[in-house]
Amino acid sequence: MINKQSEPAMIEAKDVWKRYHGPFGGGWVLKGVDFKIPRGVSVGLVGKNGAGKSTLLRLIGGMDSPDKGEIIERCRVSWPIGLGGGFQGSMTGRQNVKFVARIHGGNADIDRIIDEVQEFAEIGPAFDQPIRTYSSGMRSRLAFGLSLAFNFDIYLSDEATAVGDVTFKQKAKKAFKERVGQSSLIMVSHSTKILEDLCQSGIWLHDGKAIWFDDLKDAIDAYYDSVGHKPNKKKAKQTK
């Protein structure tokens, strides 16, 4: 704990406000979000649909900037890995991987990166097919494998594991267990199980505010309480 205090936080959000200007106006999504993520702590983001989880990830990933406040990053942060994007549909998996390797300055070891991604994704001959022909599971396998080929300090995952099958989930879990101590994870997921497996702390987004919980379980409990739905675990206890 003393360590955490002395070392500057890896990611620090200071009074972050964000709203979207739609054609019919738009309300504030984030209303003064404040938190600090210490080094080496993986965080699960929970909250309702539309609570601003993906928005927050995009802000941390540098794809967007807050209307007010700031986000300070003292480490290398990946792009948000998720269903959303990052791939050009008309290009093959291999071409997309090459592109990402190049923009990260990996021209020299482009072959190593391609091998690593191919090995992790296990999508076989589809690697040389256009991305638009991929199923969502194949896309997320490729996206996950691609991000793991680079050594980021923090990986951002936006439901990236949601569509994966069992083997993929196991693989993703294993990859992150191996990296404990080197890199951590900020994860949005509606699957409590994968959050509990991979994250220690939690942030609950509620009414545009972020509430930090040192223990992920408290964050999940608070979230379930707010929607008036008891988590499965408690139900299980009651039945016992």
Add this chain to the structure above:
Amino acid sequence: MKDQNPASSVRSPYLVAWHVWSALFMREFVSRMTTDRFAPVWLFLQPVLHVVILVGVRDFIGSGRLIPGAEFIPWLVIGISTYIMFRTLWMQGMNAIQANKALFAYRQVHPADTVLVRCAMEAKLQSFVLMIMVFLFTGLGYDMIPDAPLEALEVLLAMSFIGLGMGLITSVLVSFFPESSKIVNLIAFPLYFLSGVILPIQFMPHGIQEYLLYNPLLHAVELIRAEFFSTYHPVRGVSLWYVYQWAICTVLFGLALHVKFKVRMVAQ
């Protein structure tokens, strides 16, 4: 081991920009060449056909064929090729952001990068097309060898920068109002006639010429012809400095728009 990893060593901002540009260049080139099976052929065939057909039509009509100081067909070919180059740069630049939207997930890639890279690639391809045109019509027996090739290149380059500038400006416009691409197309079309591409401006009344000279493309087209054919008398009042002024202004204005609206373009 960490040093071997590309993401671990800190790169200078210039190096990052260079990496992004080279990656985008290769991506753009591949996608331009593989949109369909016919793409690489069509890329060169389309402008050549365009020129050949227009030359045929113009030849058939016959009037106004007397160009002071230049042969008619080469005069026409140079004008059309220059115009096509400008227009392609502009239109490709304008659509660059839409086509590369997915790539803004990576924070290194800025919308301006896609426009810059696309215009640079298109300028290269189109100068190649221009060279083919020169060789083709020289082979057909016309005098198409430029008398002052380096000066012609300079004019071409200056004009390409206007194309880039217009691309930068309209790409911002189009990413906020997608409908505006139709209007831009509509505006770009009359340029064909206002730039003296197929109709010699020299024969127009002086009062009209004065207004036509506000169009920088007319300056560029006339100047390139003058560099190609040393005996040619371009429209009075054309100047390379005017082309440069337009190039500088449009590029700077376009870049300023990209700086101002970068976040909102990426966020969409």
